[in-house]
Amino acid sequence: MRYSEPELRTVDVTRYVTPLREGGSLPAIVEADDDFLYVLKFRGAGQGVKALIAELISGEIARALGLRVPEIVFAILDPVMARTEPDEEIQDLLRASGGLNLALHYLSRAITFDALVNPVDPKLASQIVWLDCFITNVDRTARNTNMLIWHKELWLIDHGASLYFHHSGQNWEEQATKPFAAVKDHVLLSKASELETVDAEFRQILTPERIASIVALVPDEWLTHEGATESTQDQRLIYTRFLETRIAHSELFVKEAQNAKTLV
Template identity: 60%
Template sequence: MRTVTATRYVTPLRDGGSLPAIIAADDAGMYVLKFRGAGQGPQALIAELIGGGIARALDLPIPELVFIEVDDELARTEPDPEIQDLIRASTGLNLGLDYLPGAVTFDALATPPDADLASRIVWFDAYVSNVDRTPRNANLMTWHRRLWLIDHGAALYFHHDWTDWAERSRRAFVPIRDHVLLPWADRLADVDAELAARLTPERITGIVADVPDAWLLPDPLFANALAQRAAYVEYLVRRIQTPRDFVEEAIRARAALV
């Protein structure tokens, strides 16, 4: 992944619970910056990074992810004390997504999604346990007539409490029944084997390797960051093994709609 440096705070995105912001960077690009010092902490950035890496591995449409270096000087010209504090709490390495100018919130009624793409996105969200792709908050954008996935900070919620993480890796994802694209996802069984085959242990290990050590919070279950990183890999590898209950649950949930 590339690393850029934030040079200008442009505007907050107050629709997001963690108060992300549009920033300008030293590569002349514009990015949506996710702050490490936000209330959800670095684990939201880990979920965003791993979720985004998996989405890319599955060829799903997601804006480019970059690391963003933030200096506390960025807060000097910001008048809002809350944002000043957030910037100062996030000094160092943060995460950003390429800003999609002119993108609009996805409206399934106005533009029904393609069944194949809908099935792939539902499969992906069930795999990473993403609770935040519902009709109330779809986290999908339309840009240049194409669907784009954003905001995976609520995925992988198991890492907020590592108790029984190995056992939980095999569980179905019941909240998939609330997925905004589930009504159109009628090819889940067809795409299952292909998507699972893309997520080899080597591919998953490479994705998790991108997580900075500084984002891995100390946990009594792990001796060090290396052990915690290995647990992420094992969780994701175990989850992809057959039988995949998360796929069967999604198929059942889809059948209950028709």
Template identity: 60%
Template sequence: MNKIDIRTVDVTQYVQPLREGGSLPAIVKADDDFLYVIKFRGAGQGKKALIAEFIGGEIARAIGLNVPELVFMNLDDSFSKTEPDEEIQDLLKFSVGLNLGLHFLSGAITFDPLVSNVDAYTASLVVLLDSIISNIDRTAKNTNLLHWHNALWVIDNGASFYFHHDFKNWKNHLTRTFPLIKDHVLVQKATQLEEAKKQITTVLTTHVIKDIVNSIPEDWLTNESDNMSSTEMRKAYIEFINSRLSKIDLLVKEAQDAR
């Protein structure tokens, strides 16, 4: 039995698209009366972006970072039939089924490295998180961080685990570090990497990693272009994350050198 308890809700209202995202996420209302930002399975990177978003978000939560609640969201075919915008109509049509939602943080503002404050320990946790999940999209140009209720919140991890776009060669990534950390928006503020490392290695056990990966919906792992079974894919994600943790001293040094 998995300890991670992810709720499943039904979308009841399409509220508005969020056009700043290339994959056209949207604000929707669910049958629990809460608003969510929905990431669609029918968007550009498809189900793999949802997997990356889910694993990255739950690892961030496990190591003590603020992450909006993630939920699985059922979308039926009624929304595409009433949507006048053809682009959104197609997106809704191709996204019928299980999608991923993030609890909408009303009033949150985008993290701005020039004016927003973040403490060194939190910055160090985020930097090591992104080294572990190989997140190429947390830069000054696109921070994918929010300020809400005087705290930093981690969102948008969909560009992580890019090895899964080429599963044929995924094992080549097991020996790599993450040189792109030099472009990370928080790398200059990450002055407590050793302390963050202790926290991560204490809480991110193999058991926790397996719980997260085993909570990925089965149908997100089926893809005609991949010649691996869902069981093999789950093992690949677990092995990849464990390989990063085994190299965490190298990841720390890489981030320190980038600073």
């Protein structure tokens, strides 16, 4: 799949359709001014804008690697929409999320991936396992696969739990060189037999320039959240260097995945 410089559209949310109760942060299906439906991720939800940052960076990394991810857009929400919502919890969420949010194109009539029903070839399984080790995505387990089958193809969704180093307050340099122990619970690990091949291919794709162009998509206002101590420039640099360092030491998480695979 040919890669192009990342660029996100911006839409205005015109209608709140229905909540998606599966997630703890209450994402919702909304309609936008382009007449498409989207799954909206709210800046006012539990993990705040950091979950949106992780969703944006990780989703666009996956797309750059040729994996299928629904289109990601910036979504502007007017908090006045809360006036017509009868549910008090949703009212509070809408009021807290006024302004710039993130949304993914809604894959109508998609079905949840089931490892026992939906076959995945070893190369694709290895690509997804490598991606999740790289972005430290803890949320691709048999219990919660965060994958959909749409038009007979596998699509990746919901990367808000990735890049969890930015929640911990720990040294990002130390976190960048750690193996990914959570890979032992990855739903596709048993099928990931081509990790070394994928590692060589993906290291060629994710150049420093490409990583920087993806991180540059993060809006300044998401980096000036309450509690931020670094400048927006410094925060972008941390994300960029974390990813560059992680890919420079990819043999660590590849080996961890291979070792975990022998125990599956």
